[in-house]
Amino acid sequence: MRIINHKIPDIWYGRSSNLGAARERPPVAIVLHYTTGWNGKASRDWLMGSAGGTTNRSSSAHIVVDRDGVAWQIAEFNRTTWHAGPSRYGALEGLNGFSIGIEFVNSGWLKPTGHGEFVDAFGKRFTDRSLKKLGGYLLAPHARVGSATYAWPVFPKAQIETGMDIVRALLAAYPIRAIVTHEEIDTRGWKTDPGPAFPIERFRELAGEADDRERCHIVTAGRLNLRGGPGLAFEKIIPPGTLLKDTRIKVLAREKEWAFVTPVNSAGLEGNLRGWVHGRYIAPAFDA
Ligand SMILES: [Zn+2]
Known part of the structure; x- marks a missing residue:
């Protein structure tokens, strides 16, 4: 195309x-x-x-x-x-x-009825078999929908x-x-x-991640923990412990959900500080 x-x-x-x-x-x-x-x-x-x-x-x-x-x-x-x-x-x-x-x-999420059936957003009922006929589904919780485990039809x-x-x-x-x-x-x-x-x-x-390494990112969380490794089990790097919202950073590497980053100044120059942050709380700085 x-x-x-x-x-x-x-x-x-x-x-x-x-x-x-x-x-x-x-x-x-x-x-x-x-x-x-x-x-x-x-x-x-x-x-x-x-x-x-x-x-x-x-x-x-x-x-x-x-x-x-x-x-x-x-x-x-x-x-x-x-x-x-x-x-x-x-x-x-x-x-x-x-x-x-x-x-x-x-259709998005379907709610379990408790009787082996699922109901979509329009109230239509589906059995395990009827959902499988439509291509199958995945069971997953989602806090934005509620506390149950929902059926999500496969794409x-x-x-x-x-x-x-x-x-x-x-x-x-x-x-x-x-x-x-x-x-x-x-x-x-x-x-x-x-x-x-x-x-x-x-x-x-x-x-691709090729241009990921080139461009500038910013911190989107209020305070983002900076850790010694890609996981919650790793200790925070102190100082500074956290990066503040809108801190400009460069992504040096990624591992699953985690990003290895270094803060940069307004000219895009790196300092000596490096550490791991959760990738959900950073985003490209589109003004870069
Ligand atoms: Zn949408």
């Missing part, structure tokens, strides 16, 4: 009515979502607003990827769409203005492959510096998409 004039000619295109103005700057992030539904065409039409014959006037995206791998583009990539809501990632506030939104058709192989093809094309065409989930950027703490069944690491690997 390739991108010509902010469109992917290989896939279906129809323009959503729910769009912001054309953007002057190219997108720098990709936000991944699920649709909270099973019906791809219905989600596509909903996100197209009046152009899709629906009453939706408040949400959209750039791409919808169905479970069978068919994708629909519903906005050019140089237009702002409405998928991220109140959101923050590192120094970026309000991701709609800077990102491309991709929606994967998936079929064809759907993930199409999604990765699209992300590869976007990486080749735009200066994308982050591939993020809706959950991690949502500042209200509501969103759970694309959820634990989504292979986010495979998408992040597409962006």
Whole structure:
């Protein structure tokens, strides 16, 4: 796949009515979502607003990827769409203005009934067998949903492959510096998409870690523990023990969830201090 004039000619295109103005700057992030539904065409039409014959006037995206791998583009990539809501990632506030939104058709969490069945967000019931027929599921807790263990339908192989093809094309065409989930950027703490069944690491690997080492990051937690190794069992490095919010750092290496970092000054120069921090609490400094 390739991108010509902010469109992917290989896939279906129809323009959503729910769009912001054309953007002057190219997108720098990709936000991944699920649709909270099973019906791809219905989600596509909903996100197209009046152009899709629906009453939706408040949400959209750039791409919808169905479970069978068919994708629909519903906005050019140089237009702002409405998928991220109140959101923050590192120094970026309000991701709609800077990102491309991709929606994967998936129901999201289903609640256990206690009788071997699961109920989706619309109250529809599924058995273990019926979920397996739809491609299988993963059981995982999620604090944002509640205290139970929920069923998360798997994203079929064809759907993930199409999604990765699209992300590869976007990486080749735009200066994308982050591939993020809706959950991690949502500042209200509501969103759970694309959820634990989504292979986010495979998408992040597409962006590679090569430029990770070049660019500047910032600390997003209020106080972030700086440790002697990649895990909670390692002692804090004292002084300073913690790095304060918005401290500029450079990532020297990664190990699973952990990042080996060194603080840098405003000129990007490294000091002597080095240590490990949890990768969830750092983000690219987009002003670098
Ligand atoms: Zn979302």
